[in-house]
Amino acid sequence: MRRSDQRPYREQEREVTDVAAFTSLLEDSAEELYEQAPCGYLSTLMDGTIAKINTTLLEWLGLSRQQVVGRMRFADLLTVGGKLYHETHFAPLLQMNGEVSGIALDIKTADGQRMPVLVTSKVKTGDDGGPMLVRTTVFDARDRRAYETELLRGRQEAEAARRQAEADRERLQEALAVLQQSLLPAELPTVPGLEAGSYYHTASPELLGGDFYDLFPLDADRWAFFLGDVCGKGPQAAAVTSLTRYTLRAAALHDPDPVTVLTTLNTVLHERYTSGDTRYCTAIFGVLHPGDDQVSVHLASGGHPSALIQRADGTAHYLPTPGGMLIGVLPEAQFTPARTRLLPGDTLLLYTDGLTEARTGPERELFGDDALRTFAAEQSATGPQALVTALTGLLADFGDGLDDDTALLALGVPARLPHPTSKDLT
Structure with a gap:
């Protein structure tokens, strides 16, 4: 027969002896393992009186076994x-479930210090199923509590930083809104024989826009208006907008001819930004001369979308100003003049390209000039403010498709009220 183990007998005998010695060592150290375990152990009677406690937990507490066993209850160790x-x-959970696990508590040491621990308890039952005692394991949670405290502090600091950032953002938005309003007229003046309406949409409350408009008197019989768009956004664009508005106003009071006014603005912007960061704008400038039941309009455009006229008869068309160049790019620029008359019920609409370049539909197509003309023709010719209100609703419908600032300025002659007839009076 083949032997299963061919090793020498003495070697096998030595191995058996070593195993026996190791087993004996385990048996001898079981009590030591209990006493010197890396966690606390204790056993309590069902009323909470401590019947047994290991050395580790006693050392944490700073108490002797004589002070604790039979003299204190588990609850006495707690804060x-x-x-x-x-x-x-x-205690209610332990009584109901027979065990509780991982409960965070604080025990108090002999010197009055708090020590965070995690406690797990389980009821030991007898052969008849009745409760005999409670075995409890206590884990040192100081490192964990320190980590949680640090984590909580970090979260609190992050939350405080977030709240501060939100507050700073709100203050910035308020400041920008005030500054933005300073670049626009607080309200449009009342012009005899004329109705006016305006609207300004800010694409981002955190960025200053470059769109601008104004309406102001030149003398007793004439009024000037303008609307435009400065390239870019932010403080630099706001500075150009401010310079542009005041230059247009000053130039118009000196010589209100639209081409002359835009030429003056071109000279100022080109000289101011001739080197470094080039800045320019587009604009329409015009003069209104109200008369009997009509307003004559003389305007010029520099690179700006053509003005749109909504007529009282339900039609709408653009007032062409081809060839007008960007303002401020070249030392000399060409500007295109145009003239028209507004009769009762007619409205002249000026707008910035945020309106026509809005994205619509699932294909994100440009709204475009044709769609704007169609939209204006579909609206009742009931005056500038009514048209501005309709366009405001249109801008809101664009949603996130409207990603640029948009300015609207509408000027028109109020429609004649129908004369009452004898039938109306009866």
Whole structure:
């Protein structure tokens, strides 16, 4: 027969002896393992009286075995808050479920310090199923509590930083809104024989826009208006907008001819930004001369979308100003003049390209000039403010398809009221 183990007998005998010695060592150290375990152990009677406790937990508490065993209850080891939690939650749960696991508590040491721990308890039952005692394991949670405290502090600091950032953002938005309003007329003046309406949409409350408009008197019989768009956004664009508005106003009071006014603006912007960061704008400038039941309009455009006229008869068309160049790019620029008359019920609409370049539909197509003309023709010719209100609703319908600032300025002659007839008076 083949032997299963061919090793020498002495070697086998030595191995058996070593195993026996190791087993004996384990048996001898079981009590030591209990006493010197890296966690605390204790056993309590069902009324909470401590019947057994290991050395590790005694060292944490700073108490002797004689002070604890048979003299103290488990709840006596806890802080005031821990005792309250033990009586209201821990003990009822243990009685109901027979065990509780991983409960965070604080034990108090002999020198009055708090020590955070995690407690797990389980009821030991007898052969008849009745409760005999409670075995409890106590884990040192100081490192964990320190980590949680640091984590909580970090979260609190992050939350405080977030709230501060939100507050700073709100203050910035308020400041920008005030500054933006300073670049626009607070309200449009009342012009005899004329109605006016305006609207300004800000694409981002955190960025200053470059769109602008104004309406102001030149003398007793004439009024000037303009609308335009400065390239870019932010403080630099706002500076150009401010310079542009005041230059247009000053130039118009000196010589209100639209081409002359835009030429003056071109000279100022080109000289101011001739080197470094080039800045330019587009604009329409015009003069209104109200008369009997009509307003004559003389305007010029520099690179700006053509003005749109909504007529009282339900039609709409653009007032062409081809060839007008961007303002401020070249030392000399060509500007295109145009003239028209507004009769009762007619409205002249000026707008910036945020309106026509809005994206619509699932294909994100440009709204475009044709769609704007069609939209204007579909609206009742009831005056500038009514048209501006309709366009405001249109801009809102664009949603996130409207990603640029948009300015609207509408000027028109109020429609004649029908004369009452004898039938109306009866």
